[in-house]
Amino acid sequence: MSHYKSHLRDLEFNLFEVLGRARAYGRGPFAGTTPETARDILAAVERLAVHELADSAVEADRNPPMYDRAERTVTLPEAFKKAYARWTDSGWHLLDLPESLGGAGVPPSLRWAVAELVLGANPALYMYQSTAGFAKILDRLGTPGQRGLARLLVERGWGATMVLTEPEAGSDVGACRTRAVPQPDGTWHIEGVKRFITSGEHDLAENILHFVLARPEGAGPGTKGLSLFLVPKYRPADLTGEPGPRNGVFATALEDKMGLKASATCELVFGAGEPAVGMLLGERHDGIRQMFHIIEQARMIIGTKSMATLSSAYRNALAYAKSRTQGADLTALADKSAPRVPILRHPDMRRSLLLQKGYAEGLRALVLHTAAVQDRIAEAEAAGTRDDAAHALNDLLLPIVKGYGSERACEQLGHALQTLGGAGYTQDFPMEQYIRDTRIDTLYEGTTAIQGMDLFFRKIARDQGGALSALLDEVRATAAGTPEDGTLAHAHTLLARAADHLQAMATGLGGHLLASLEDPQAAYQVGRGTTRLLMAAGDVLLAWLLLRQAGVATRLLADPATAGSGAQRSFYRGKVATAAFFAAEVLPLVAAQREIADRDDAVLMTLDEDAW
Structure with missing residues (x-):
């Protein structure tokens, strides 16, 4: 099964x-x-x-x-x-x-x-x-000839990789040492070592096209000096893409990992012994901007992966809780002859599972809401225009989808494991593999701390809070609405308060950032608060999206033509209950997160390293 x-x-x-x-x-x-x-x-x-x-x-x-x-x-x-x-x-x-x-x-x-x-x-x-x-x-960034290479990629089913990380540089992309040496024929020879390359080597395709970030010979330091190069495993023999001679890029190690073992994560060496021949992507030395097209796609993939795994874990845990009989109902605790009940009847188990449901379905809503924003971008591009608001909103949401989504998925997978108890620790159930396979999601394409910094510095501060304010206006509009189901009224109130707390957190961090222009130490106050802001933003958005779902479900339940019966009505009632419970359990914590973020800290950056 x-x-x-x-x-x-x-x-x-x-x-x-x-x-x-x-x-x-x-x-x-x-x-x-x-x-x-x-x-x-x-x-x-x-x-x-x-x-x-x-x-x-x-x-x-x-x-x-x-x-x-x-x-x-x-x-x-x-x-x-x-x-x-x-x-x-x-x-x-x-x-x-x-x-x-x-x-x-x-x-x-x-x-x-x-x-x-x-x-x-x-x-x-x-x-x-x-x-x-x-x-x-x-196809979007390449030269006319490279767009032909894109068709070969599809028609011949080649693999492709993003080759960015280096052993000593880690997430400091600007420290890249891999170099590109120009050749008289217009190609480049790539020389260097890259690590943690997903799908870096395998036997699923006849060829693999590596998108390699490297520094052209003579280029300046930092990220501005980087370019993106196309380096195939086999150099195409002709225009049909038939594999020709082996190129000078080889896997020198396969990482022995905690999880996601089916994914070949490799160390790749370029130009050791024989040239690794590549070509510049497009006609500009614009590597970091080009690489971000790949990174942003990867962040959506990772956020979707985390959510999908959590959803399956929750549904496995729920099935187990319905069938596993243990203990008497809490109301009959003193009655030693009371019948044993499924563990789903125990209050704390129900609390845990309903939160798992909230996070799993809330993260799905977040991914698909972001995807619908991308629909708007595509529609505008097809019309020959640009939807600046949609682009800004998509940029704002991506670190939340990836950073918040992966962190909450890992956290809730731990709770799903608790549902199964010791059985979940065995390979009889998928939970232990889910946990191992998902832990990497908090590290892929930048750790959670990096996602938090990206959210604040690149998506909020650089935008002067425009996209965040526009998004929170939508959240407040939902909160201000009068729910048709009276049980949701308190949840709406909690959402309005949490939105205000989130806005205040962002404003407070912005104040510290502004102060750092005269007092550089103030930047430390920002640095210790960006991950907290990321997690608070995710909690508020999930509560909002769940309440939007609850509003739809309430209206559908009220209309006999759409309410359905049996499983359909249960599905809609579950939406209403999940939104109310999630808001009551999660949103009050946002106020505490704001209080911690607002606190002036005098210890963190002053404690002597010998005292740690």
Whole structure:
């Protein structure tokens, strides 16, 4: 039986009943994707994910990829290769490519809904199938000749990687030492060592195209001196893309990791012994800006992965809690003859599970809300314009999707493990693998602290709080509404207060940042508060999105034509209860976070290092 418990009903609820995607699908740039087509795609991908992709994720964890030192190659287990072939043969991985590259040009919101199903079933498989994302970037940023390379990437099913991190530099991208030496024929020879490269070497594709950040010979220091280069594993022999001679890039190590073992994380060496021949991406030395196109896509992938894993974990934990009988009902604690009840009847278990549900469904709402913003961006681009507000909002949301989403997923996975007790610590259940496989999400594409700094410095301070204020106006508008279900009134009040606290936190950090222009020590007050701001922002947004869902559910329940019966009514009642409970349990804590952020600290940066 598959480890993966999907939630197609909630995906469709978000897309069509809350976000109103039926009004966008089937017209404009999304004319080829009707609401009916979208539902058919989701149903087909769900069947494939649950029944054909999920099992190999477990198999590859038990029997992970193998590294051959002599050949410097990585071999994946046969079951995983079979699942990968099944997925790529289906063609679903190319859905969001433009028609010019052989795709269907589906809306971003549908693309990320599909991504959830695959990432929940087999996250490593999704990471290997990076073809579409890299092809779109190459098609957008490349020269005319490189756009032809993008078509080869798709047609021949090549792998692709983001090659950024170096052993000594870590997250300090500006410290990059990998260098690029220009050649008379216009190519470049890349020389250096990169580490922690996802999908850096494997046998799933005939070729791998590496997108490598390097410093051209003679370029200045820091990030401004970096450029992005395309370095194939095999140099194409001709215009058909047939693999030619082996290029001078080799995997010199396969990382031995805590989890996500099916994903080959490699150390790559460029130009040791023989040249690693590459070409400059596009016509400009603009590497860091170009790399951010890849990083932002990766952040959405990681946030979606975390959410998808948490959702499956919660649904596994819920199934266990319904069937596992232990202890008497708390009201009959003194009665030794009282019947044993399912552990779902115990108050603290219900508290834990309802919070797991809130975070899992709230994070799904956050991912799809962000994806709907990306729909707006795509619609504007198709019309030949630019939606500046949508771009700013998307930029603001991405570190929250990735940083907050991965942290809360890891936290709640721990609670899901508690639901199963000792059984969850064994390989009889998927929980232990979920925990190991998700822990990396807080580190991918920048740790949580880096996401917090990105949120404040690049997305709030640089924007002078414009996007955040606009978003909080939406939150306050929901909070100011009169809920049709009276049980939600207190939740609305809590949301309004929490929004004010969040705004005050951001304003306070902005004040410290301004003060640092005259007193550099004030920057420390900002530095210790940015992660706290990130987590508070996520809590407020999840509560808001859950309350929006509850409002929709309340209206649908009130109308006999839409309320349905049985499972449908239970689904909607669950939405209302989850939103009310989440607001009551989580939002009061935002005030405490603000109080801590506002406190002037005299210890943290003054304590002598010998005293630690």
